[in-house]
Amino acid sequence: MLLIYCPYCEEDRSELEFRHGGDAHIVRPTNMADISDEEFEEFFFLRDNPKGVIYERWRHIHGCGRFFNAARDTVSDRFLASYKTGEPKPALSGASPASAQLAEPPAQIDETTEGTAK
Amino acid sequence: MRKYSIFAVAREAMRGHKGWEAQWTSPEPRKEYDVIIVGGGGHGLGAAYYLAKEHGITNVAVIEKGWLGGGNTGRNTTIIRSNYLYDESMNIYEHSLKLWEGLSQDLNYNVMYSPRGVMMLSHNINDKQSFQRHIHANRLHGIDNEWLTPEQAKAYCPPLDIAATARYPINGATLQRRGGTARHDAVAWGYARAASDRGVHVIQNCEVKGIRRGPDGSVSGVETTKGFIGAKKIAVSASGHNSVIMAMADVRMPLHSTPLQALVSEPMKPIFPCVVMSNSVHAYISQSDKGELVIGAGTDQYNSYSQNGGLQIVTHTLDAICELFPMFRRVKMMRQWGGITDNTPDRSAIQGVTPVKNLFVNCGWGTGGFKATPGSAHLLAHLIAKGEPHRLAAGLTLDRFRTGRLIDEAAAAAVAH
Ligand SMILES: Cc1cc2nc3c(=O)[nH]c(=O)nc-3n(C[C@H](O)[C@H](O)[C@H](O)COP(=O)(O)OP(=O)(O)OC[C@H]3O[C@@H](n4cnc5c(N)ncnc54)[C@H](O)[C@@H]3O)c2cc1C
Ligand SMILES: [Zn+2]
Numbered sequence: 001m002l003l004i005y006c007p008y009c010e011e012d013r014s015e016l017e018f019r020h021g022g023d024a025h026i027v028r029p030t031n032m033a034d035i036s037d038e039e040f041e042e043f044f045f046l047r048d049n050p051k052g053v054i055y056e057r058w059r060h061i062h063g064c065g066r067f068f069n070a071a072r073d074t075v076s077d078r079f080l081a082s083y084k085t086g087e088p089k090p091a092l093s094g095a096s097p098a099s100a101q102l103a104e105p106p107a108q109i110d111e112t113t114e115g116t117a118k
Numbered sequence: 119m120r121k122y123s124i125f126a127v128a129r130e131a132m133r134g135h136k137g138w139e140a141q142w143t144s145p146e147p148r149k150e151y152d153v154i155i156v157g158g159g160g161h162g163l164g165a166a167y168y169l170a171k172e173h174g175i176t177n178v179a180v181i182e183k184g185w186l187g188g189g190n191t192g193r194n195t196t197i198i199r200s201n202y203l204y205d206e207s208m209n210i211y212e213h214s215l216k217l218w219e220g221l222s223q224d225l226n227y228n229v230m231y232s233p234r235g236v237m238m239l240s241h242n243i244n245d246k247q248s249f250q251r252h253i254h255a256n257r258l259h260g261i262d263n264e265w266l267t268p269e270q271a272k273a274y275c276p277p278l279d280i281a282a283t284a285r286y287p288i289n290g291a292t293l294q295r296r297g298g299t300a301r302h303d304a305v306a307w308g309y310a311r312a313a314s315d316r317g318v319h320v321i322q323n324c325e326v327k328g329i330r331r332g333p334d335g336s337v338s339g340v341e342t343t344k345g346f347i348g349a350k351k352i353a354v355s356a357s358g359h360n361s362v363i364m365a366m367a368d369v370r371m372p373l374h375s376t377p378l379q380a381l382v383s384e385p386m387k388p389i390f391p392c393v394v395m396s397n398s399v400h401a402y403i404s405q406s407d408k409g410e411l412v413i414g415a416g417t418d419q420y421n422s423y424s425q426n427g428g429l430q431i432v433t434h435t436l437d438a439i440c441e442l443f444p445m446f447r448r449v450k451m452m453r454q455w456g457g458i459t460d461n462t463p464d465r466s467a468i469q470g471v472t473p474v475k476n477l478f479v480n481c482g483w484g485t486g487g488f489k490a491t492p493g494s495a496h497l498l499a500h501l502i503a504k505g506e507p508h509r510l511a512a513g514l515t516l517d518r519f520r521t522g523r524l525i526d527e528a529a530a531a532a533v534a535h
Contacts, residue, residue: 001428001429001430002420002428015428015430016430019419020419020420037520037521037522038520040520041372041519041520042370044463044519045372045463045519046370046371046372046519047361047370047371047372047373047374048361048365048370049361049362049371049373049374049375049421049460050361050421051359051361051362051375051423054421056420056421072420074375074421074422074423074424075423075424076424077420077422077424077426
């Protein structure tokens, strides 16, 4: 079972309190009716499914109830960072402990870094 | 290849078992093959066997990064059934079930297919309606599946608790009598032996690291830990690692990989006659010929390649098993393990062509592809040989995630495998 750091509650809590929310940094198109089938497939179905670092969403469903993002190594399942929704992908120090914070605190919320899907 | 038979056993018994030959050869890779199959699980080995047997294509290599059966072929709980809901699923799973029935004879290898019956428990009115819909759909398709009352279910599987006061009361069950189990390792070994006998190269301990492509974009071979090996066609069938290998050819897949766990108990005398599944409370269980209870747990909620899983997933299924079969409460569990399953958004498999010329994919079998092994392998061989899907696999194309023709078996099966 994973031990997950909620950046809002600022605590490590057991996985039982969380619900996985799929890949992070995927922007829902605002012009959904206009995009092509290829673009919809890309946005909705296709995923990197990396063996290595994944950026993913979690929801602290039995805690504060909020969504946040995390970076995790899918081979060791070790968390590399937990950060608030809207913050950019953190620079990873790699050797951080399970409940690691960001290598550096995010400067500001930057919507433009949130994924590439249109 | 020397045939296995009662006479072979008698002969070897007389001379100290010194005459058994290696089941398959371990050749050095050639410079080039007509077909390379990435992944030496049941699907990949089986496809190589059918390529040789039915399409006369023998210049084939199966490349496996570990040992045969070290993937999900050797990690699964071996439930075999074909009573799925949608035509696309019924087509391939029933094709597979028919092949299971003659597989030991065909391969001259005892895969121990045991049609002991797969029972699915219904706990509420929604289960009952959904299961009866399955039964009707199956019968229209010529697939056996029948409804049992709780008493009939108890008669078929005596350890089952059908008391009205049970924690998870039962209002009936479905039974597919031709469903059952098989010996998983034997499936990999049997296909490897029969394929090797027909000239297929089975190359173990060789990891595919890259896919090389020619000027026209079509595949030309694979980079491996044993160097470059040329190929006119490549089929990827690597279960949990399919996304990783397809990425080597720049193809993004609609897959996510998650651990799925199983566990076995201490061996006991025969006590459990069939396979029982409960979708609603997530439990599935059977007893192996060695006497162990074989229990399947669920998937973890997150992507992972760790071949392990959370303990809470295991305890969740054991909670259900102890309620359904109170007599198992004091049984000790001996071993637990995980395998990495590749799951599609609609929980149906993908078998077909890809955007890359001469690159084929067989993936998304996820938590339920052992039962499909012979059928999937048979149709995959057709796909590779002809360059287009067989009629029975025609719905399983990769482009359904663009066209929207999904096969929503997720809602239909609701449980792993
Ligand atoms: C715990 C568990 C229980 C299950 N229970 C059932 C069940 O009851 N019924 C059912 O029908 N299904 C079940 N399944 C699902 C079933 O096991 C799979 O769908 C099926 O085995 C996939 O078959 P395969 O032969 O393609 O995969 P595998 O046997 O996993 O073969 C893929 C092979 O590819 C190899 N590979 C990966 N990467 C590379 C590389 N880069 N280079 C070379 N080789 C590579 C792997 O080492 C592996 O051996 C279960 C799975 C698990 C994990
Ligand atoms: Zn929280």
